[in-house]
Each structure stands twice: as structure tokens, then as C-alpha cells.
Amino acid sequence: MWPVPGRDSKPGIRGKPEMLESIRRDSLRRLRAEFHLRLGNAYHVLGHRSRSAAEYTMALTLHDDLLQAHLALARLRMPGSNYLVWLERLHAAILPATYLEVGTYRGKSLSYARPPTRAIGVDPEAAINVSFQAETHVFRETSDVFFAERRLVPFLDGQPLALAFIDGLHVFHTVTQRLHECRGSVWSAFGRPDP
């Protein structure tokens, strides 16, 4: 007698070959993505920018979350000094009265603030391993909590926020939300009523 699906097949066994096949296909795609990433790196070293970009793009077509391919493409499209160099230049040029950094990690970027700047870092996983030149306060919590608790208000003491760097959770919605909140701090310091 033939097995009747739903009556004779065990729930744990049903669908397993499809699952294995899907895992196999996914692993192959990732391997192919890695291959194109490395090819992109090789073209880059040889100075073939457009071929290199094409390989990185192909890698991302196969695996759209491949961080190294995103970074490599970004470096190709926006060559020059990296964000830390720019941040240090900005601090030196502006000497902002206040500085907020969302996403602090070990404190490298936060450490570029220098007196008379007063700085705040926000990161639930902050593990500072540098020393700070400026007066610096680190809040070990998410920026959602930080803004919900309105911690900027006493820090700013009625002044606008002078400089902010948003480098926490790199998700579109969260970053735009933080931008909105930072702008809110600037506006509210100038007395604009809340909408």
C-alpha cells in the first residue's frame, strides 16, 4: 500500500528534502558571492575600477547582505579619507560646544571631541578603551531609551546641539528617527514650539 501524505508521513520528516535543498542552494549562492567579492578585490588591486565594481555588484546580487561588498563598493564610489579622519577634522574646525554620538563602541570616534566641547556617547554595548580629552558622558543604553528619557535636555541646558554623529543601529528607520530627534533638539533650543 502506498503511503498517504498527511496520514502516513511524520511531521518532522515531511518537507525535509526541500529544506535541505534550500540550504544547499543558499550555501552555493553565498560561496558564489564570496567568489565575486574576491574577484572584485583582485580587479581593484590591478586598478580595473569598473570591473571591480561589476564584481562587487554581482556579489551583492547573490548575497545582498555581504558587508565587505557594500564597503568595497562604497570605497570605490567615495574614495578618500574615511569617516574618522573627517570627524577629527570637523571637531578641530568647528570646536562644537556640544557633541552627541549615537553608537560609541570603544570610544574611538567619541575621543576626537576636545575641550571646550562637552560630549555625550550613547551605546548599550559601550566598552570604552580610550581616554577622552573633553568632558564626556557615556550612557550605556539604547538611543531609543536615551531620547525617550529626554536626557539631552539637561545636558544642552537650553543651547542648541552643535554636532551629532549617528553611528548606532544602521537601519534606515532608526537613523532617520535619530536625525529627527537631533534636529528637534536644535529647534527646541531656539524656541520653536513642538509640532
Ligand SMILES: C[S@@+](CC[C@H](N)C(=O)[O-])C[C@H]1O[C@@H](n2cnc3c(N)ncnc32)[C@H](O)[C@@H]1O
Ligand atoms: C559601528 S559601531 C560604533 C563605532 C564608533 N562610532 C566608532 O567609530 O568608533 C556601532 C555601535 O552602535 C551600537 N548600537 C547598536 N544599536 C544601538 C542603539 N539602538 N542605540 C545606540 N547604540 C547602538 C552598537 O552597540 C555598536 O557598538
